[in-house]
């Protein structure tokens with residue numbers, strides 16, 4: 199019989215690694231072909247290649263688990279076997295695997311091709327989420343038009359996939375149990391490698407909730423001024439359609455109707471980008487240049503040849519922005535239906551952060567080609583974008599008027615605008631998987647999917663639906679990650695740790711001193727062209743998932759915990775101002791959890 203010594207195991211890992219990369223490359227090519235051009239044949243090809251890959255993974259797994267890897271001495275060998283011993287969805291019988299893959303593909307198709315009729319011109323019925331509905335929700339100040347867009351999209355997207363989603367939950371849980379998890383929620387948090395992870399997240403939310411309640415109270419007051427009591431009550435829940443975003447997850451698009459100090463220098467570079475003739479390529483070239491200024495990697499030629507950076511005409515595709523690793527060390531791509539706006543410039547940096555991570559760990563073995571944990575992968579680009587967003591940096595690159603200066607009121611406006619992106623997001627980033635964890639555990643059953651969703655939206659975000667909701671609706675399914683089976687707590691983690699990374703890199707760049715934060719405020723820091731900061735970041739990025747994430751965290755920040763210190767330091771001046779302002783206007787902070795439901 200074959201022996202399974204540690205030496206044998208190392209040989210086995212080398213052989214298996216090459217095969218895994220080869221299959222991952224083929225699977226990525228087939229997935230890209232479908233996501234960038236949705237047709238019956240690209241779907242069939244994707245399902246076939248995925249089934250072949252699953253068959254290979256299952257065969258490999260049967261061999262992998264024969265190795266007594268927990269007895270091996272080399273922690274690196276043990277760690278690779280630990281990761282390779284979780285087979286994932288490929289553990290399902292082949293017919294069920296294909297059924298699950300088809301369901302998720304079809305749900306993405308429904309979501310990505312959903313179209314509605316225009317509010318004003320009911321004959322025009324070809325409005326897509328990107329770019330038309332996104333633009334309407336950002337720019338319209340007509341509550342009735344906003345309500346129409348909000349409700350009609352949900353009819354065409356989430357409501358249409360409710361039945362498939364129920365089957366998706368059953369199959370995903372079946373796969374998790376075949377991997378010895380009690381349900382899919384346990385498998386979804388495994389990469390955080392801590393039994394305390396969900397408690398840590400809850401602790402962070404309790405620490406950050408006061409900050410959220412302050413900005414919520416201020417925005418509610420400004421929306422009440424804008425739209426009146428009949429549309430927005432002064433002390434209740436904020437109707438979801440007024441917040442400038444299809445999911446009310448970031449509120450940057452209501453900055454211009456809630457500016458603390460109007461008439462000061464702009465904080466948004468969109469008009470300058472349009473004026474200077476920016477296009478998608480220029481936005482991504484600008485992002486690449488920031489990374490190379492840090493002594494991090496440029497994009498390989500194939501990136502510019504094969505990425506899709508503008509929405510192609512005349513075909514269906516998944517527009518939701520994504521970054522792709524093709525696991526051959528050369529082929530890395532982004533697919534983004536880019537619009538020329540500041541918000542999209544930041545999304546471009548977000549996606550380029552993913553590709554930078556791919557590039558930094560491209561020599562790691564297959565099982566280590568991931569973020570230290572999924573939150574790390576989401577935090578790379580956003581960390582850089584915290585520097586890019588500063589008025590100082592935007593002036594330096596000619597995207598804000600050079601003569602503008604950083605007077606206290608302009609600074610507050612800037613911090614408020616950042617708060618509308620980063621603080622407003624926190625409860626949404628948390629509740630997405632609070633809802634799904636309970637669905638996978640069976641605590642939330644199909645007959646109260648939507649009721650539970652709106653209970654969480656009310657409890658955590660203090661928002662409500664602008665029109666009546668029932669179990670005929672399926673609003674969670676109108677969010678991409680729900681129907682694409684992409685976990686979401688990674689973004690909550692990212693929005694916390696990106697400020698820890700920013701504080702540490704700013705310190706390294708000599709732009710922040712935690713012992714004297716007043717001297718150089720963290721929100722003014724721009725690490726542009728700091729090779730010291732870039733080298734420190736690169737040291738962590740190159741590890742991939744080869745070490746437990748606290749070790750990766752320690753490389754950058756000198757300590758091993760995920761904590762709110764960076765975020766609180768960054769927003770301290772804003773919190774102080776919001777508390778004073780809300781006290782001055784006598785705002786009620788928070789909302790009644792049992793406030794009567796709208797409509």
Ligand SMILES: C=C(C[SeH])C(=O)N1CCC[C@H]1C(=O)O
Nearest residue numbers: 447518519520521545548689
């Ligand atoms: C841009 C991406 C691709 Se990973 C994304 O899905 N994000 C980035 C921020 C939160 C989340 C969302 O859009 O819901």
Ligand SMILES: [Zn+2]
Nearest residue numbers: 548552575576
């Ligand atoms: Zn991302």
